[in-house]
Amino acid sequence: MLMSSNNLDDAGSYKYGQFKDNEEELDRLKxxxxxxxxxxxxxxxxxxxxPGMKVLDLACGPGFISCELAKEVGDxxxxxxxxxxxxxATAHQAKEREGVDNVSFSLGNLYELDLPENSFDFVYARFVFQHLEHPEKALENILKVLRPGGVLCITDIDDNWTSFSPESDAFVKFIRKAGAGQRRKGGNRLIGSQLYGMLKNTGYQDVSTNVHPLSSEDLGIRYFLGIxxxxxxxxxxxxxxxxxxxxxxxxxxxxxxxHAWGAVGVFVTTGIKS
Ligand SMILES: C[S@@+](CC[C@H](N)C(=O)[O-])C[C@H]1O[C@@H](n2cnc3c(N)ncnc32)[C@H](O)[C@@H]1O
Incomplete structure (x- = not known):
């Protein structure tokens, strides 16, 4: 059942506050x-x-990225x-710290968006779709709040594009187990490559998915494992x-x-409301 925004029943497989170490998770998001x-x-x-666009950062979490988007859109x-x-609450602190005026935050559930229809030029959804039990429902709701010609941009992940060397049974097993665990909690770690079809099915136009590799050469092996x-x-x-x-x-x-090396594929899917 779809619930209201003041509980975490609709947060799928991501429930901040229920991590063993929530501060550590916040550091990871940062x-x-x-x-x-x-x-x-x-x-x-x-x-x-x-610049000038009205943007919705949906499932903005601690707001770090919302502040960066705000810097990009200027007025x-x-x-x-x-x-x-x-x-x-953390997002409000991020806004203060970054000194950006053109961002605001509110509590809300993407299954019951309380936002004006046809009002956003750009909707960004970053690392949330992998956690959703009802991704199509979310896509339908986003379509309502986008203005005609507006763009949805989703950044997410797909475990079929996660690799590690030296060859390690433990790595393969871990990725499989963690994926199955996330599935049991309502999420889907293979969502990256599925979003293309989902956006098309929901009525988005000019749908496109690109994969951007992020490797331990970019991040360092320790940070690769960490994030x-x-x-x-x-x-x-x-x-x-x-x-x-x-x-x-x-x-x-x-x-x-x-010589250890690892990489993940970051999927960026875009679609337009006609
Ligand atoms: C992995 S975090 C990503 C946060 C942020 N987008 C980022 O990239 O830093 C996933 C976020 O999705 C939010 N979320 C999950 N289900 C949601 C829902 N039904 N409505 C709104 N937000 C939701 C969680 O509370 C969490 O902040």
Whole structure:
């Protein structure tokens, strides 16, 4: 059942506040928002982001990226919406810290958007679709709030594009287990390549998906593991978690090899409202 924004029932497989170490998760989100920002800005430009636009950062989390979008749109405006009250509070702090005036934040559920129809030039949804139980419903709601000609841009992930060397059974097992755990919580770690068809089915025009590799050469092997792998143990409970922790120990050891290398594919899907 679709619920209201003041509980986390509709947050799918991402419930900030229920991590073992929430501060550490916030640090990971911050790192993930800064480490490849130049590449991300290029993707926004390619998708059609321009100064003056009215932008919705949907499932904005702690608002780091909403503030960056606000800097890009100049005299435009960014609205950040998220279901998690604690993250919206963090987003307000980010706005103060960054000194950006043209961004505002509010609590909201993407399944029940309380926003005017036909009002946004650009909707950005970053690393949320992999957590959603009802992605098509979210796509329909976004279509309503986009103005005709407006652009939806989604950044997400697909485990079929996650790799690590030296060859490691533990890595393969871990990725499989974490993906299955996320699936049990309502998420989908293979969403990246599926979004193309989903946007087409929902009625978006000029749909396009591009994959941008992000490797340990860009991030360093430690940060690669930190933002792309280690935190995913949180998707598991009980015995599965114990097994996954054992895999993680082996992965960390394998990562000490001076030739260790890893990469994830970041999927950017865009579509236009006709
Ligand atoms: C992995 S975080 C990404 C946050 C942010 N977009 C970023 O890239 O830093 C996923 C976000 O989706 C939010 N979320 C999950 N389900 C949601 C829903 N139904 N409505 C609004 N936000 C939701 C979570 O609260 C969380 O902030």
């Amino acid at each position: 790192l993930q928002a800064t480490i490849a920002l130049d590449l991300e800005k290029k993707a926004w430009k390619k998708a059609g982001l321009q 435009g405006h960014v609205v950040g919406v998220d279901i998690n009250e604690a993250l919206i 792309a792998v280690l935190f995913r143990v949180e998707m598991l409970n009980g015995f599965q978690k114990l097994l996954a922790l054992n895999c993680l120990r082996k992965i960390k050891k394998a990562a000490q090899d001076e």
